[in-house]
Amino acid sequence: MKHIETIKEMQSLALNWKRSGITIALVPTMGALHEGHLSLIRSACQAVQLHGKVVVSIYVNPIQFAPNEDYSKYPRTLQNDLRLCQEAGADAVFTPSNEVMYPSGNEDSNAPLRYSTFVSEEVLSKTMEGISRPAHFRGVTTVVNKLFNIILPDYAIFGEKDFQQATIIRRMVRDLNIPTQIIVSPIVRESDGLALSSRNRYLSPDERTQALCLSKALKMVQEKVSIQSFPAKELKEEIRVMIEKQPDAKIDYIEFFDPESLVPVVEVNTGTRMALAVYIGKTRLIDNAIL
Amino acid sequence: MKHIETIKEMQSLALNWKRSGITIALVPTMGALHEGHLSLIRSACQAVQLHGKVVVSIYVNPIQFAPNEDYSKYPRTLQNDLRLCQEAGADAVFTPSNEVMYPSGNEDSNAPLRYSTFVSEEVLSKTMEGISRPAHFRGVTTVVNKLFNIILPDYAIFGEKDFQQATIIRRMVRDLNIPTQIIVSPIVRESDGLALSSRNRYLSPDERTQALCLSKALKMVQEKVSIQSFPAKELKEEIRVMIEKQPDAKIDYIEFFDPESLVPVVEVNTGTRMALAVYIGKTRLIDNAIL
Numbered sequence: 088m089k090h091i092e093t094i095k096e097m098q099s100l101a102l103n104w105k106r107s108g109i110t111i112a113l114v115p116t117m118g119a120l121h122e123g124h125l126s127l128i129r130s131a132c133q134a135v136q137l138h139g140k141v142v143v144s145i146y147v148n149p150i151q152f153a154p155n156e157d158y159s160k161y162p163r164t165l166q167n168d169l170r171l172c173q174e175a176g177a178d179a180v181f182t183p184s185n186e187v188m189y190p191s192g193n194e195d196s197n198a199p200l201r202y203s204t205f206v207s208e209e210v211l212s213k214t215m216e217g218i219s220r221p222a223h224f225r226g227v228t229t230v231v232n233k234l235f236n237i238i239l240p241d242y243a244i245f246g247e248k249d250f251q252q253a254t255i256i257r258r259m260v261r262d263l264n265i266p267t268q269i270i271v272s273p274i275v276r277e278s279d280g281l282a283l284s285s286r287n288r289y290l291s292p293d294e295r296t297q298a299l300c301l302s303k304a305l306k307m308v309q310e311k312v313s314i315q316s317f318p319a320k321e322l323k324e325e326i327r328v329m330i331e332k333q334p335d336a337k338i339d340y341i342e343f344f345d346p347e348s349l350v351p352v353v354e355v356n357t358g359t360r361m362a363l364a365v366y367i368g369k370t371r372l373i374d375n376a377i378l
Numbered sequence: 379m380k381h382i383e384t385i386k387e388m389q390s391l392a393l394n395w396k397r398s399g400i401t402i403a404l405v406p407t408m409g410a411l412h413e414g415h416l417s418l419i420r421s422a423c424q425a426v427q428l429h430g431k432v433v434v435s436i437y438v439n440p441i442q443f444a445p446n447e448d449y450s451k452y453p454r455t456l457q458n459d460l461r462l463c464q465e466a467g468a469d470a471v472f473t474p475s476n477e478v479m480y481p482s483g484n485e486d487s488n489a490p491l492r493y494s495t496f497v498s499e500e501v502l503s504k505t506m507e508g509i510s511r512p513a514h515f516r517g518v519t520t521v522v523n524k525l526f527n528i529i530l531p532d533y534a535i536f537g538e539k540d541f542q543q544a545t546i547i548r549r550m551v552r553d554l555n556i557p558t559q560i561i562v563s564p565i566v567r568e569s570d571g572l573a574l575s576s577r578n579r580y581l582s583p584d585e586r587t588q589a590l591c592l593s594k595a596l597k598m599v600q601e602k603v604s605i606q607s608f609p610a611k612e613l614k615e616e617i618r619v620m621i622e623k624q625p626d627a628k629i630d631y632i633e634f635f636d637p638e639s640l641v642p643v644v645e646v647n648t649g650t651r652m653a654l655a656v657y658i659g660k661t662r663l664i665d666n667a668i669l
Contacts, residue, residue, distance in 0.1 A: 094555055098555065098557055102557060105396055105397065106396065106397070106398075106399040107399070108397040108398070200501075200549070200638065200639055201501065202553055203499055203500050203501040203502065203549060203553060204497065204498070204499045204500070204519070204549060204550045204553035204554055205497070205498055205500060206495065206496070206497050206523075206554070207495070207496055207498070208494055208495045209494050209495070209496060210491075210492065210494040211494065228495070229554075232497075232554055233553075233554055233555050236554055236555040236556050236557060237555045237557075239557070258491070258494060258495060259495045262493050262494060262495035262524075263495055263497070263520075263523055263524055263527055264385055264389065264524050264527040264528045265527050266389055266393060266527060266530070347491065348491055
């Protein structure tokens with residue numbers, strides 16, 4: 088497995104693969120890899136089969152974090168990540184630096200000029216995560232666009248846990264005619280229901296127990312809606328009461344929506360998607376499910 | 379020469395070329411082709427040499443026109459354009475429709491959802507044309523990004539007449555790591571100095587004569603600056619007086635700036651770039667030169 092740190096080397100490798108007719112799959116990550124990421128890498132291996140190449144990118148993208156968010160404390164576990172990628176069957180791991188991804192420019196006229204190009208999705212990005220984190224998705228679509236141009240993937244694999252992100256990426260790919268097929272891979276959960284996330288390691292043992300309220304809320308609604316439809320308002324209130332029983336839980340949003348347009352629904356049915364974001368102490372967790 | 383009207387067909391042709399190791403050059407145009415465009419097509423033929431492929435796109439991109447601009451009356455001369463492309467040695471001409479480029483979406487849930495992804499350059503786009511035409515460059519960078527993803531060019535050729543546009547495209551390519559080399563091809567002029575433009579055909583014979591004030595202003599400043607430097611303010615005033623002698627001329631902007639950063643200079647030297655936009659009657663013309 089190759090470990091590549093420069094855009095130039097990664098892009099020329101990808102171009103050579105492309106010109107030789109080799110299929111490429113990309114798994115974009117921010118590192119701190121867990122079983123959820125490994126399932127994405129396995130999906131990538133399946134997509135490209137025996138003769139294709141799988142690239143994992145590990146990059147904590149600064150422009151998708153707001154100043155008050157956890158960019159600087161986001162877990163970085165590179166040596167372990169590299170070992171996991173190798174074991175999972177990746178052919179290359181790409182770990183660019185910030186300066187190579189976003190040239191900062193400076194007063195010296197010989198330096199490269201400051202980074203100034205952004206990609207934004209302007210409808211789907213306005214709800215849910217986009218309300219709580221206004222610049223987040225612009226950062227995501229920009230960096231994913233860059234990674235696609237560098238790695239030239241035929242397939243890119245995203246996790247269903249970030250459902251809104253995956254939906255926005257699919258819209259971007261359609262709108263910008265990017266020649267990449269997006270594969271959305273199911274959420275991986277602990278045996279007790281907690282969705283895997285690199286941020287779970289922020290949780291104290293007590294918070295870890297309280298964090299189960301997200302997956303329990305999804306399960307409760309799934310069971311109710313499997314029998315009959317309910318007004319979204321009524322379900323939200325029921326979930327609010329349930330989650331607020333946890334002493335350290337603070338709801339950011341609970342939403343019921345059409346899975347393609349992300350438009351909220353008034354009456355919740357099977358086929359509606361539900362998503363929620365909840366702070367457990369200082370840690371913001373998200374989860375979602377199809378009902 | 380192939381004439382292709384769908385994204386799907388164009389992209390699968392380009393992908394096949396790419397996977398066979400064939401070099402591709404793109405000349406993006408809005409049609410109404412003239413000798414300036416033909417020189418771009420010849421540059422493209424040179425860039426890819428004997429075994430590469432040259433694609434000309436012809437598309438009057440609605441999102442780069444403001445509602446008060448000339449989108450609907452922009453000249454459309456497709457049959458003549460196709461003949462010129464063939465004569466100049468293009469391998470394919472791509473003429474997509476608006477509905478395929480920007481799905482409009484509608485109430486019918488089976489219809490594709492509305493187009494919503496945009497690419498913007500946020501520094502270089504703020505001066506000159508960006509002031510007069512605020513949404514213009516966002517439209518340009520978005521459509522060029524789409525065309526690059528559809529046609530996968532190793533080379534793309536842009537005309538120097540739209541100097542700010544070419545600079546923004548080069549910045550976008552650098553920032554988004556697009557694997558395409560940008561070639562900027564010199565301005566082609568009539569024998570009396572008028573820069574070729576599809577918009578020249580809007581001019582009456584009298585306006586056509588008055589329009590020479592743009593290239594004459596450039597020439598005058600080139601001659602002055604070849605001897606000594608001048609304050610930008612002084613030169614602007616001199617040009618203003620000269621241009622306003624034309625009864626139907628109205629200056630939009632005159633600017634002296636660094637050719638990479640587009641930052642205005644106070645003192646004009648050799649190596650400074652000059653650009654100007656002038657209305658001649660209802661027709662807005664632009665021109666520029668290195669001093």
